[in-house]
Amino acid sequence: MTAFIDLRSDTVTRPTEAMRNAMAEAEVGDDWYGDDPTVNRLQHRAAEITGRQAALYLPTGTMCTQIALHALVRSGHLVVCESTAHVCGMELQSAAVLSGVTFQPVAAARGLLTADQVAAALRPDSDDAIVVDLVTIENSHQVGGGSVQPVDDVRAIAKACDAGGVPLYLDGARIFNACTVTGATISDYASEVSAMMFCLSKGLGAPIGSMLVGDADFIREARRLKILFGAAWRQAGIMAAAGLIALEEGPKRLHEDHANARVLAEGIAELLPGSVDPAAMPTNIVFADVSGTGRSAAEWVDRLAAEGVRVTIVAGKVRMLTHRDVTAAEIQSALAAWRRVAAG
Numbered sequence: 001m002t003a004f005i006d007l008r009s010d011t012v013t014r015p016t017e018a019m020r021n022a023m024a025e026a027e028v029g030d031d032w033y034g035d036d037p038t039v040n041r042l043q044h045r046a047a048e049i050t051g052r053q054a055a056l057y058l059p060t061g062t063m064c065t066q067i068a069l070h071a072l073v074r075s076g077h078l079v080v081c082e083s084t085a086h087v088c089g090m091e092l093q094s095a096a097v098l099s100g101v102t103f104q105p106v107a108a109a110r111g112l113l114t115a116d117q118v119a120a121a122l123r124p125d126s127d128d129a130i131v132v133d134l135v136t137i138e139n140s141h142q143v144g145g146g147s148v149q150p151v152d153d154v155r156a157i158a159k160a161c162d163a164g165g166v167p168l169y170l171d172g173a174r175i176f177n178a179c180t181v182t183g184a185t186i187s188d189y190a191s192e193v194s195a196m197m198f199c200l201s202k203g204l205g206a207p208i209g210s211m212l213v214g215d216a217d218f219i220r221e222a223r224r225l226k227i228l229f230g231a232a233w234r235q236a237g238i239m240a241a242a243g244l245i246a247l248e249e250g251p252k253r254l255h256e257d258h259a260n261a262r263v264l265a266e267g268i269a270e271l272l273p274g275s276v277d278p279a280a281m282p283t284n285i286v287f288a289d290v291s292g293t294g295r296s297a298a299e300w301v302d303r304l305a306a307e308g309v310r311v312t313i314v315a316g317k318v319r320m321l322t323h324r325d326v327t328a329a330e331i332q333s334a335l336a337a338w339r340r341v342a343a344g
């Protein structure tokens with residue numbers, strides 16, 4: 001048991017008892033040879049629920065995306081993405097070092113690119129100096145406040161990509177949070193894109209792992225790149241066993257995280273008017289702009305930590321994520337801590 005309320009990320013959850021039992025009993029093999037039955041079951045299930053031909057189990061979402069970039073983008077060519085997307089922020093160096101790839105960032109409200117923006121970004125360069133090989137979108141969008149793009153908007157972007165002759169990749173690290181809001185299924189989103197990834201280790205609550213999904217040829221190449229990047233992780237079925245539970249059970253309870261986030265957002269908005277717009281944060285991510293409080297974001301982080309609440313700073317704001325290991329009562333405790341810090 002931890003003594004603090006950890007809102008730094010939805011990656012901080014501990015495996016459930018069911019996951020630990022499944023891990024202990026997992027049937028395993030050597031994944032380099034493709035004969036770990038539990039990994040294969042997880043990959044099969046991910047392909048099934050996305051309605052795509054194949055899936056690959058990888059240690060991180062970052063590795064999924066870096067493998068996709070390596071497979072789909074020629075060194076020296078560009079990727080169009082939203083300017084605050086994870087791929088061109090946290091993964092900028094990875095793309096440069098691993099694949100010689102960089103980005104053409106486009107700023108969009110709440111992180112959500114429009115089809116018009118994508119079409120404009122794909123207009124051919126008459127000097128042939130700028131070549132775009134891929135468009136990426138992120139849904140839900142983390143820095144955008146967990147903002148959600150409906151399937152119709154993704155379809156419109158896919159059409160623009162099609163017209164430009166460029167594939168579309170979805171960073172669906174938190175796609176199930178988006179599905180919870182829109183009521184769409186993951187296959188509704190997966191069918192609109194060339195390839196996508198989603199994380200088991202975020203809101204779904206698995207200790208480790210993400211899935212890269214797409215056509216059989218793409219996943220065959222991705223598997224080769226997985227080995228090239230050093231991720232042939234042998235008896236990974238121990239982890240995949242927890243991943244299978246996360247995939248089946250995790251999506252069903254995300255609405256609880258969203259409700260907790262809403263209570264948190266509304267509580268902070270009431271305490272510090274103008275700092276949070278709860279309506280703009282439909283999933284499990286809350287950003288508070290504390291610039292009007294006379295204290296820096298770093299001071300808020302330290303003072304909240306002293307009150308037993310862990311938060312972090314992203315894009316200059318205090319960021320909090322709700323997840324399986326934080327209860328509604330703990331959200332009330334976190335709000336009480338915010339009030340004590342505000343008063344102190």
Ligand SMILES: Cc1ncc(COP(=O)(O)O)c(C=O)c1O
Nearest residue numbers: 060061062063086138142171173
């Ligand atoms: C939107 C988004 N994409 C990708 C990632 C990368 O996932 P991982 O931490 O598993 O590499 C994250 C991680 O926080 C994320 O928030």
